[in-house]
Amino acid sequence: MILKNAKIISPADNLDEILDIKIEDGVIVDVSRNIVGRDCYPDSIDFEGKIIVPGFVDMHCHLREPGFEYKETIETGLKAAQNGGYVAVCPMANTNPVADNVETIKYELDKAKNLGVKVFPIAAASKGLNGEELTDFEALKEAGAVAFSDDGKPFKDMELFRKMLQTGELIISHAEDEADEVEEELEILKNVSGQSVCNLHFAHISTKHAVESIRKAKEEGLQVTCETAPHYFTFTKEDETADGRFKMNPPLRTKDDLEAVIEGLKDGTIDCIATDHAPHSLEEKTKPFSEAPFGIVGFETALGVSLKLVQDGYLTINQLIEKLSVNPTKILGLSSFGSIKIGQKANLTIIDPDVEYIVKAEEFKSKCKISPFEGMIFKGKAIAVIVNGYPSPKFSNTRE
Secondary structure, eight states: OEEEEEEEEEGGGTEEEEEEEEEETTEEEEEESSOOOOTTOOOEEEOTTOEEEEOEEEEEEOOOTTTOTTTOOHHHHHHHHHHTTEEEEEEOSOSSSOSOSHHHHHHHHHHHTTSSSEEOOEEESBGGGOSSSBOOHHHHHHHTOOEEEOTTSOOOOHHHHHHHHHTOSEEEEOOSSHHHHHHHHHHHHHHHHTTSOOEEEEOSOOOHHHHHHHHHHHHTTOOEEEEEOGGGGTOOGGGOOSBSTTOOSSOOOOHHHHHHHHHHHHHTSSOEEOOOBOOOOHHHHTSBTTTSOSOOOOTTTHHHHHHHHHHTTSSOHHHHHIIIIIHHHHHHTOTTSSOOOTTSBOOEEEEEEEEEEEOOGGGOSSSOOOOTTTTOEEEEEEEEEEETTEEOGGGGGGGO
16 A cells, blocks of 8 residues: 655654655555555555654553453453554553463463554563562563563562562563652662663653652663653642542642653653553442542543643654654564654554544443543544554545
8 A cells, every 4th residue: 555645753764754655565665755556556545634653552551351351351452542543552461360371471462363453461570460479581471471560569579679670671660659669669770780681661650759760860871761641741639530530540649740740751751651541340430539440541542632742832743752652662672663664564653633522431442431531622633553564444434
């Protein structure tokens, strides 16, 4: 196929101009102006006024399957991800059974096969997520895991945490008490880094203190990265309601924290925007705040709310694409993503920057039909994705 007349934005390739893209056998074979099609290229589609970027990669989500299919399934989760513009997602390990074994990792990958969006599982760092014994990193990675985390639980045994870092694998920390835990883990990282290669990533950073600690660590040359989620640069604890619509972990913070998160995105301290997509049933989330479970859905609102950072002048569109695509790709080591260049697999997100819409959770592809973003007006939406050269089902709708 040939994608014509789109604004191509690919920070990794220094592309920011109107060009055509030609794809053969799933691979990008030309990126230039005025590509002429032939009979063997019947799919020549005009995307004038649209933006094509390296496909979004969400390095932190929860697909709930196996074990909690009433909240979400791998199929409904990936449909929601695709609807939000994602070409790849990384589900966390807190399923039932826990993804601490090869069989569960293979189950997730098998269920995701042929569903479009690519799945790169994050395996449990400790057996049963209990923080007592390391999982078999080598076997889990060979089965398809790209990183290791006890997401949902902070690391308590610092000696075990030290051993995790010494493996050289990507370790994703879920620090609940960000003020103390981030500093403690960074201090261990500093000590271990002199002895071996370490790779530490902090999930869903939400406080000013944590942003400042990670900024200092980066200035000292430590191999550390981090992410935040859209709700942490949009809402504060003042927005919480009587039900569980705004209940998440970490919780919403103060205005000062929100501003620090935005500043961290601006100056590069925060590398990625991840969704932490964590669906629950409507019955669960409409319970009183104290009884409702932690977690909100995020796939289908992430782009719209993140574009507000561009529209409000906090980030450039190039910086935003780095947060949603380029940087997650680098951190996870996914060589087939994050770029638009000849010889690269075609993993692309197509955006209509002008479409305005009101968030209506009842229209989500996700099973979860309640969202803190309900009723907000966004400008800019993903209209299609291409994964390894294959367009999403709604791709044909864009031809009109």
